[in-house]
Amino acid sequence: MQTETNASPSKGQFFKLRMTAIGISLSVSVVLMAVKFYTFHLTRSSAVLSDALESIINVVAAAFAVVSIWMAAQPPDSEHPYGHGKIEYFSAGFEGALIIFAAVGIFKTGISHLLMPRPLANLQAGLAILVAASAINLLLGIGLVRLGKKTESMTLIADGKHVLTDVYTSAGVVAGLLLVHLTGWLWLDGGIACLVGVNILLTGTRLVRQSFSALMDASDPRLLDEISRLLEEHRQGVWIDIHQLRAWRSGSFVHIDLHLVLPRDYLLDDAHAQAKSLEKLLIGHFEGNAGVLVHMDPCGTVSSDGKAMACWENCSERSAAEKEGSDGHDHFVKLGGSK
Secondary structure (H helix, E strand, O other): OEEEOOOOHHHHHHHHHHHHHHHHHHHHHHHHHHHHHHHHHHHOOHHHHHHHHHHHHHHHHHHHHHHHHHHHOOOOOOOOOOOOOOHHHHHHHHHHHHHHHHHHHHHHHHHHHHHOOOOOOOHHHHHHHHHHHHHHHHHHHHHHHHHHHHOOOHHHHHHHHHHHHHHHHHHHHHHHHHHHHHHOOOHHHHHHHHHHHHHHHHHHHHHHHHHHHHHOOOOOHHHHHHHHHHHHHOOOOOOOEEEEEEEEEEOOEEEEEEEEEEOOOOOHHHHHHHHHHHHHHHHHHOOOOEEEEEEEEEOOOEOOOOOEOOOOOOOHHHHHHHHHHHHOHHHHEEEOOOO
């Protein structure tokens, strides 16, 4: 028994917000990339070059993110019955891999300039340009991460974090150039570039790990707890037990399946009505962005752990749950792990 709602006003609004945000990110990335390469042309700084190289990755990643967000919003079809939401996790992993690639390029240039320092020109102009670019990127990165969390888009969050790493890069570059300007120590240019590369490498590795975890449907304790609390708050008297609760995300869409234990003498129509009520509750909670599969078990059936589930009469589990109230969901909702 499965019900899915693939379109709702909030979902459409989320899609528009995501596409607008990633479109702005792409446009800003292109402009700032050109600005940073111009700054490198002025200063001939390895640190500035490392910043400009990362900007290329920003543009490529943002373009890929545009495609992934559009694909993730497409409804399920015959070839993809569970939708296209997981493309967002591929996008986040791709972006993390690009960040790691950028870090390698930064290390190569930074070490070269560290071992063989070179004179820098137009430092004051270069510093002013980088500070302005960093301020723009800071606002963009914070906005992308916040909107990504609001619309549950891993792609926007990943792109926002990538933009913020660009801010950290620029901040390190500005600090390095300022020290070079004040001290005349040219080797600091390459040294700062290498330090920035370490930070970028860590961020990229973290994004790849998060993406891999999502693609492997790793357990999401917060999602399972959210569903468990919802079921406890709206529990019906005839719901003897709920067990083997599993839930996983595909982009912004949530897939849920569970076993609902009902009285053995319940008529099929009545059992069906209870299952539909449970589906409606869960789908409504996630504003239509959920698919729910309810498997109904009669009381007294042997569960997967080999124990007979208590019947309508003299039900110890049901009595314990009623005595515990909202704090007794361990007796009522039994998690089966994330699918």
